[in-house]
Structure formats: C-alpha cells, structure tokens
Amino acid sequence: MLKLESLKKSYEQGSQKVDIFENLNFHVEVGQRVAIMGKSGSGKSTLLSLISGIIKPDSGDIILNSTSYKNLKESELNDFRATNIGFVFQNFHLVSYLNALENVMLPAKVCGISNPKEKAIELLKSVGLSHRLDHLPSQLSGGEKQRVAIARALIHNPKIILADEPSGNLDEETGIAVMDKLFELIEQNNTTLILVTHSKDVANRCEKTYELIHGNLALC
Numbered sequence: 095m096l097k098l099e100s101l102k103k104s105y106e107q108g109s110q111k112v113d114i115f116e117n118l119n120f121h122v123e124v125g126q127r128v129a130i131m132g133k134s135g136s137g138k139s140t141l142l143s144l145i146s147g148i149i150k151p152d153s154g155d156i157i158l159n160s161t162s163y164k165n166l167k168e169s170e171l172n173d174f175r176a177t178n179i180g181f182v183f184q185n186f187h188l189v190s191y192l193n194a195l196e197n198v199m200l201p202a203k204v205c206g207i208s209n210p211k212e213k214a215i216e217l218l219k220s221v222g223l224s225h226r227l228d229h230l231p232s233q234l235s236g237g238e239k240q241r242v243a244i245a246r247a248l249i250h251n252p253k254i255i256l257a258d259e260p261s262g263n264l265d266e267e268t269g270i271a272v273m274d275k276l277f278e279l280i281e282q283n284n285t286t287l288i289l290v291t292h293s294k295d296v297a298n299r300c301e302k303t304y305e306l307i308h309g310n311l312a313l314c
C-alpha cells in the first residue's frame with residue numbers, strides 16, 4: 095500500500111551536505127498501524143514530509159496505493175496529497191480564524207466531498223465536541239484542539255494518516271483520551287497510520303514499531 099523505494103535525501107547545511115537517508119526501503123500494508131521512534135534529529139519528520147510529498151527525495155520513489163510520486167507533476171501531487179492523506183500534528187495546526195466546524199470542513203471542501211457540513215458535524219460529535227462547533231481554536235483546550243484536528247484529518251476518508259507526536263503537547267490523561275479516539279476512528283475506517291512518537295506507551299498501541307537509526311528503519 096505504501097512503499098518507499100531506495101530513498102535518498104540529504105540537506106545542505108551551509109557548506110556541508112548532511113545525508114538523512116542514503117537507501118531507505120520500507121513497506122506498510124493497508125490498515126496497518128506503524129509507530130516510528132528515534133532520537134531527535136534522526137529524520138522522523140523528514141520521513142513524514144517525504145511520505146506526504148511535501149519534500150522531494152534526491153532519488154528513489156514513494157508509491158502510495160499504486161501511485162508513484164515520481165510520475166506526478168507538482169499540482170497532481172498536491173491534489174493527490176489532499177485526497178489521500180490526513181495529518182495530525184503535535185501543535186494541532188488549526189486555522190486560528192476558523193471555528194471548529196469550519197476547520198474540520200476545510201479538507202472536505204478542498205476535495206469536493208458532498209455534504210461537508212453534515213460530515214463535519216457527525217465527526218465532531220464522534221470526538222465529543224458537538225457543543226464546541228462555533229468555538230475558535232483560541233477558545234478550545236489542548237485536548238479539544240487535537241480532537242478537532244483528528245476530525246479534520248479524517249473527514250475526507252484518507253487512505254493514510256500521518257501523525258507527528260499527536261499527544262506530545264497534552265497531559266497524560268488527555269493524551270490517552272485523544273489517542274483512544276484516533277485509534278477508534280482509524281480502526282472503523284481501516285485507515286493506515288504512520289505515527290511518530292517518543293512514547294513507548296503510544297507506540298505499543300501500534301502493530302509494529304520501528305526505530306529510525308542511521309537512516310534505516312529497524313523493527314523493534
């Protein structure tokens with residue numbers, strides 16, 4: 095379902111070239127939940143950015159659902175990302191001037207999905223926020239913001255969710271409640287999950303955990 099083939103990625107840092115991945119190969123099945131752990135700076139966020147197509151590899155290819163990124167033009171890749179991928183970030187990344195309902199409706203509108211309002215209300219209800227529809231992000235708690243972000247990530251029924259430390263900014267109890275909701279919803283939809291986390295407890299909820307070490311993913 096997701097294949098990374100011979101990925102090479104380096105960054106220019108001043109006059110130096112820093113290799114993050116020299117020959118990364120990886121495979122994730124449909125509906126699988128995979129945790130990625132690794133030290134700070136090991137390349138976890140870079141990996142998610144490559145899978146999302148936000149950054150390009152120097153060489154190699156990413157294939158999601160039989161679509162090879164190499165063969166897509168920039169605009170096609172943007173459309174493909176909007177349709178097939180959902181994101182959940184540590185810092186929520188909600189649009190500050192849109193209320194909860196409008197934030198959740200955004201990806202549905204971009205993808206041209208019918209009845210975005212009904213779907214957004216249904217999802218916000220399922221994450222326990224039907225009483226917060228018209229609240230701006232600044233009027234929501236951290237846990238509520240992350241539940242809005244989860245609803246937003248799922249509204250267009252993406253094939254895959256990329257989550258970067260989704261409970262990293264939440265207290266333990268709220269983090270567990272938010273992760274419960276995320277796992278419940280992705281299981282219902284058989285959505286594939288790639289989850290970057292520093293928490294072993296969070297990683298243990300996934301079927302497989304890999305450690306990113308020296309540019310390779312080692313099964314833990």
Ligand SMILES: Nc1ncnc2c1ncn2[C@@H]1O[C@H](COP(=O)(O)OP(=O)(O)OP(=O)(O)O)[C@@H](O)[C@H]1O
Binds near residue numbers: 105106132134136138
């Ligand atoms: N745009 C960039 N230009 C230059 N170097 C970069 C860029 N983005 C990331 N890096 C470097 O690449 C390495 C990997 O960064 P990345 O953010 O992927 O690591 P990470 O494992 O997600 O770290 P953390 O756990 O601290 O978030 C780091 O050394 C970082 O400084």
